[in-house]
Amino acid sequence: MNTLVSTLDSSRPMNGMSSRRVWAAYVEEARSECLRYLRNPGFLLPTLLFPSVFYLMFGIFLGHANGPDAPRYLLASYGTFGVMAPGLFGFGVSLALERDTGLLTLKRALPMPAGAYLLGKMIMAMMVAAIVAMLLLSMATFLAHASLSFSQMLSLFGTDLFGVLPFCGLGLLLGTLIKGQGAPGLVNMIYLPMAFLSGLWFPLSMMPALIQQLAPVWPSYHLNQLALSAVGLGQTAVWPHVLVLCAYTVAFVWWAARRLRRYG
Amino acid sequence: MxxxxxxxxxxxxxxxxxxxxxxxxxxxxxxxxxxxxxxxxxxxxxxxxxxxxxxxxxxxxxxxxxxxxxxxxxxxxxxxxxxxxxxxxxxxxxxxxxxxxxxxxxxxxxxxxxxxxxxxxxxxxxxxxxxxxxxxxxxxxxxxxxxxxxxxxxxxxxxxxxxxxxxxxxxxxxxxxxxxxxxxxxxxxxxxxxxxxxxxxxxxxxxxxxxxxxxxxxxxxRVSLKRVRCMTRLDTQAVSSWPEVVEARQEGERLWMSTDAAEALVRRLLHADAQLSELEVQRAGLAEAFTELTRETEHSVSDQREAA
The missing domain is CATH 3.40.50.300 (P-loop containing nucleotide triphosphate hydrolases)
Structure with a gap:
């Protein structure tokens, strides 16, 4: 066996790849993933339009009827609503489609570092989340004239940027459970009810007691609490929500990785 | 080594x-x-x-x-x-x-x-x-x-x-x-x-x-054989003994033959049966060759079983 290994073509230093080249693979993967979705209006338009149109309607045109805090309150909720989409769709639906069309098989056969694939999608989702947050923040500032300090804006931006990660995890898991063209519909059936039940469209205080009690089950509820704290409307401590979201992310990714390893 | x-x-x-x-x-x-x-x-x-x-x-x-x-x-x-x-x-x-x-x-x-x-x-x-x-x-x-x-x-x-x-x-x-x-x-x-x-x-x-x-x-x-199919009154048994024919069998209404001399076989067929119709000559495709190969191994497996 030793002879076999030692006589393998050793004329090329193929066995290792310089860390600079491995890094380049990560960068290229992320770059391709971002370009690919930025050029895809079918993904980008609904992701950007839904939260901003909702915010325009309820937060700005109808907002002041609900009291002075409404534009800020809805900025937080629609921000949460907005950043769920790139995670669930950019990660989940794209994985479900790529498993179906053979792209994932090809990528697994190629010497692509598995981490580059996941990181690429993650960066794409974070980038879209950043665009959603910027859009809503500019609308809040210039159209709704919401009273936001710079540090509140920054803190909401950060919350939205990193808040996409649990939904990347959930999307990843969903992408391993469902496959093919039916994926967008199925993901919507999770996305929209979850948003509603977490009080992103109507404040939880207006909802039946059962829904209020159930709300802490949803990751979007916890992200929304963080977003509300970021704009100065938080009622509870921040850390429990951060911990719950971290736990969700780890659990989703762990479960998804297990499924991917087993079933491809 | x-x-x-x-x-x-x-x-x-x-x-x-x-x-x-x-x-x-x-x-x-x-x-x-x-x-x-x-x-x-x-x-x-x-x-x-x-x-x-x-x-x-x-x-x-x-x-x-x-x-x-x-x-x-x-x-x-x-x-x-x-x-x-x-x-x-x-x-x-x-x-x-x-x-x-x-x-x-x-x-x-x-x-x-x-x-x-x-x-x-x-x-x-x-x-x-x-x-x-x-x-x-x-x-x-x-x-x-x-x-x-x-x-x-x-x-x-x-x-x-x-x-x-x-x-x-x-x-x-x-x-x-x-x-x-x-x-x-x-x-x-x-x-x-x-x-x-x-x-x-x-x-x-x-x-x-x-x-x-x-x-x-x-x-x-192994695959250069051609297949010839036609509607004919000729007897399958008789045809299969012709030197041009590698294998012959009845397939529904048609006679099916594989041959390595398609031209000679067609000439002989037309000569032997003036009423012959629906004549087709086809090169055996790769897929068919595989079917043949597969069938051969299947046969040899069952032959071995019978022999054992």
Whole structure:
């Protein structure tokens, strides 16, 4: 066996790849993933339009009827609503489609570092989340004239940027459970009810007691609490929500990785 | 032992089950540097499973699977291969050049973008979005992606499906050039001409095993038979004793014959039965040849059982 290994073509230093080249693979993967979705209006338009149109309607045109805090309150909720989409769709639906069309098989056969694939999608989702947050923040500032300090804006931006990660995890898991063209519909059936039940469209205080009690089950509820704290409307401590979201992310990714390893 | 040359890829006694189905039943396969192997067989013969094992996409239930002496699931081993799969839908919104750049980034010492594009004949397509290309052009882009990493072993799964004749010839020429440079190739194809044009060695698979292995000429000798079908009153038994006929049987209303002298047989048939109708002469396709080969092995298996 030793002879076999030692006589393998050793004329090329193929066995290792310089860390600079491995890094380049990560960068290229992320770059391709971002370009690919930025050029895809079918993904980008609904992701950007839904939260901003909702915010325009309820937060700005109808907002002041609900009291002075409404534009800020809805900025937080629609921000949460907005950043769920790139995670669930950019990660989940794209994985479900790529498993179906053979792209994932090809990528697994190629010497692509598995981490580059996941990181690429993650960066794409974070980038879209950043665009959603910027859009809503500019609308809040210039159209709704919401009273936001710079540090509140920054803190909401950060919350939205990193808040996409649990939904990347959930999307990843969903992408391993469902496959093919039916994926967008199925993901919507999770996305929209979850948003509603977490009080992103109507404040939880207006909802039946059962829904209020159930709300802490949803990751979007916890992200929304963080977003509300970021704009100065938080009622509870921040850390429990951060911990719950971290736990969700780890659990989703762990479960998804297990499924991917087993079933491809 | 020091002159022993390690194979670039090796399957030894590889077994793979899907539920109760045995996809690979103790497959042995070895591939050396600069060798061009065509893997042929009917659908469900286990070709895809064999390739899947060598690419590290699936794990064998038993047996050995090695790529450059290592486990194919290790990135290190796969950095020496190039892959072109049959069904892979690449992102439509990315440009050809971007796809090539991305794929090249996975490899330690890739070719330049221009070199890969030149080899695959897609220099004029580099700026085009992948989704706007024709099926044949997309195939060529996938071929460029397969060779861009300077692989020592290339997996090509039905590489020329959807290509016009000119593009196919060009691709064959490039494959020959790569083989001459020492690259080994595993080719799966349904086109006999493709295997004929390229392969040093042909393995025919059926039911998870290799049932025939040899040079292209050896395989061709088995498939050069033609089949003749017609409606006739002639007796099957009598016809099967003619020297022109290798095999004859009744297939529904028609008489079915395989022959290595089609012209002589047709002349004799027409002479013997003036009322003969619906005459057809067909070259036995590769798929049919496999059916024959498969049937032969099935027979030999049952013969052995009877003898035992």
């Amino acid at each position: 020091s002159t022993y040359i390690a194979p670039v890829a090796r399957l030894a006694g590889a077994v793979k089950h899907y539920g109760s189905l045995t996809a690979l039943d103790g497959l042995d396969l070895m591939l050396h540097r600069g060798e061009m192997l065509a893997l042929l067989g009917p659908n469900g013969a286990g070709k895809s499973t064999a390739i899947g094992l060598l690419l590290g996409l699936i794990r064998a239930d038993a047996g050995t699977v090695e790529l450059f002496g290592a486990d194919p699931q290790q990135l290190m081993a796969r950095r020496r291969i190039g892959v072109m799969l049959q069904a892979a839908s690449l992102p439509h919104t990315l440009h050809v050049g971007e796809l090539l750049r991305l794929t090249a980034s996975y490899y330690p010492a890739p070719r330049t973008l221009h070199e890969s594009a030149e080899l695959a004949g897609i220099v004029d397509l580099l700026k085009r979005p992948y989704g706007k290309l024709s099926g044949g052009q997309q195939r060529r882009v996938q071929f460029a992606m397969a060779l861009c990493g300077r692989p020592e072993l290339l997996f090509l799964d039905e590489p020329t499906v959807g290509m016009d004749i000119e593009a196919r010839q060009k691709l064959w020429a490039t494959i020959r050039q790569l083989v001459a440079e020492g690259c080994a190739v595993v080719l799966t194809t349904h086109y006999l001409e493709e295997a004929e044009a390229l392969a040093d060695r042909v393995c025919v698979m059926a039911r998870g095993k290799i049932i025939s292995e040899g040079s292209v000429d050896e395989l061709r000798a």
